[in-house]
Amino acid sequence: MIRFKTLFLLILTVLSAVGSAQVKVRIFANQSPESAIFTVIEGIYEMKFSDGQILRIAKDEPVIIMKYNGRLAVKKRNTYGFICDSLLITGKTGNDSFSIRMNGSFHAKQLYSGDLQCFPDLGTLVFINICDVEKYISGVVMAEGGAGRNLEYFKTQAIIARTYMYKYFDKHNSDKYNVCDNTHCQAFNGLSSDTLLNEAALETRGIVILDKDSTLIISAFSSNCGGETASSEDVWLLKEPYLKSVADPYCHFSKNAAWQKSFSSTEWFNYLKKAGYTEVSKDLSVFNFLQKSRLTDYKSGSFIIPLRTIRTDLDLRSTFFSVYSTGDSIILKGRGYGHGVGLCQEGAMIMASKGFTYREIINFYYTGVFLSDIKNAVALP
Ligand SMILES: [Zn+2]
Ligand SMILES: [Zn+2]
Incomplete structure (x- = not known):
C-alpha cells in the first residue's frame, strides 16, 4: 500500500x-536570511502581496524584504512600506531576471530568472525561486x-x-x-x-x-x-547494477589523480588502537598494505577495519590508498578524490x-x- x-x-x-x-528552488537554504535586497536586472516585475495588492518594480528601484514580527516588511525606495504574510514577485515579459543579496552577508549578489516567492518561517525568511528547468x-x-x-x-x-x-x-x-x-x-x-x-x-x-x-x-x-571506479555496494551498501566498478584509463594524469599523507608511527598506532587494534609489535612493516585495485577493508595481521571508516576518521581524499612504513613514519599513498x-x-x-x-x-x-x-x-x- x-x-x-x-x-x-x-x-x-x-x-x-x-x-x-x-522547478521551485529554495535559495539561501542553509543561511537563515532575515532580510534581503531584490533588484530587477532585465524585464518587468510585479509584486503581489498576500492581501491582493499589486505593485510594479522598476529597474532602478531596489526592494528591501525583511522579517518583521513573524511577518514580512517590504519597502521600495521613495514609497511607504508594506506589512504582509507572503509575497510573490513575478516576471512579466518571459525574459526576466533579478539579483538578490542577503543583507549582512559577504556573498556577492546572485542572479536569477523567473519568479520569486517569499514568506517567513520559524525565525527566518524562505525565498523560493520558480525557475525554468x-x-x-x-x-x-x-x-x-x-x-x-x-x-x-x-x-x-x-x-x-x-x-x-x-x-x-x-x-x-x-x-x-x-x-x-x-x-x-x-x-x-x-x-x-x-x-x-x-x-x-x-x-x-x-x-x-x-x-x-x-x-x-x-x-x-x-x-x-x-x-578504477568503486561499486556502489562497497561504498553505500546499496547494490545498483549500473554503479559497477570499471577500470578508467583516462584520469591517471589529472589534477586529483594522486595524493599522499604521512603520519608518525605513534600517530598511526594511536589511531588504530582507538579503532580497536590490540596487537603488539615493534616492527612497523606489519602496517604495510597494498591496494593495487580497490579493496573494501584495511588489514594488518588479524586486524580489519573498513577503508571508508579510515577515510572519514582521517579526512582522506579517497579509500583507494596503500600504506608504507619508512623510518619512523607511515605514508599513505592514495589515488583519486571522492567516493569513486x-x-x-x-x-x-x-x-x-x-x-x-x-x-x-x-x-x-x-x-x-x-x-x-x-x-x-x-x-x-
Ligand atoms: Zn535539499
Ligand atoms: Zn577516473
Whole structure:
C-alpha cells in the first residue's frame, strides 16, 4: 500500500515537473536570511502581496524584504512600506531576471530568472525561486561541474544534474518547493553566464539517464576515481547494477589523480588502537598494505577495519590508498578524490577532449544504462 502511494506521488511530481518545465528552488537554504535586497536586472516585475495588492518594480528601484514580527516588511525606495504574510514577485515579459543579496552577508549578489516567492518561517525568511528547468540545470553544472570547459563534457554533466533533479524531485515536497540550493540537493548559485554551459543544457533538454527498467538512475559522480571506479555496494551498501566498478584509463594524469599523507608511527598506532587494534609489535612493516585495485577493508595481521571508516576518521581524499612504513613514519599513498562511484569527472573531461560524445562517456561510466526523454521515465520507488 505504501509502495503504491509512493509510486503514485512520484509519477505525479515528475509529470507536473515535465508539464510546467519549471522547478521551485529554495535559495539561501542553509543561511537563515532575515532580510534581503531584490533588484530587477532585465524585464518587468510585479509584486503581489498576500492581501491582493499589486505593485510594479522598476529597474532602478531596489526592494528591501525583511522579517518583521513573524511577518514580512517590504519597502521600495521613495514609497511607504508594506506589512504582509507572503509575497510573490513575478516576471512579466518571459525574459526576466533579478539579483538578490542577503543583507549582512559577504556573498556577492546572485542572479536569477523567473519568479520569486517569499514568506517567513520559524525565525527566518524562505525565498523560493520558480525557475525554468534548463536554466536551473546550467546553474547547477556551473556550481558542480569542475574546471573543464568542453561542450560534450558540459552536456554529460547537464544530463547527470537533470537525472538527479528528477530522481529527487519530491525530496522537499512537504516544504512547498522541489529542491534546495546546497549540496543536500545540488549546489545552485544562480544563473550561469557561460554560453557554452547554457548551450549544453539546451541541446540536451529533457534528456535523462534510465536503467534497464526505465527508472531514473542514481547519477553519482566524483572528482577523480584514481583509475578504477568503486561499486556502489562497497561504498553505500546499496547494490545498483549500473554503479559497477570499471577500470578508467583516462584520469591517471589529472589534477586529483594522486595524493599522499604521512603520519608518525605513534600517530598511526594511536589511531588504530582507538579503532580497536590490540596487537603488539615493534616492527612497523606489519602496517604495510597494498591496494593495487580497490579493496573494501584495511588489514594488518588479524586486524580489519573498513577503508571508508579510515577515510572519514582521517579526512582522506579517497579509500583507494596503500600504506608504507619508512623510518619512523607511515605514508599513505592514495589515488583519486571522492567516493569513486559512478562517473569520474576528470576522466570524463579527458574523454570529451579526445572526441568521445556525451553518450559514449555516460555509457562508459554507468553500466547498462540508456538515455531518453524524461517523459519515458518510469517512477518506481
Ligand atoms: Zn535539499
Ligand atoms: Zn577516473
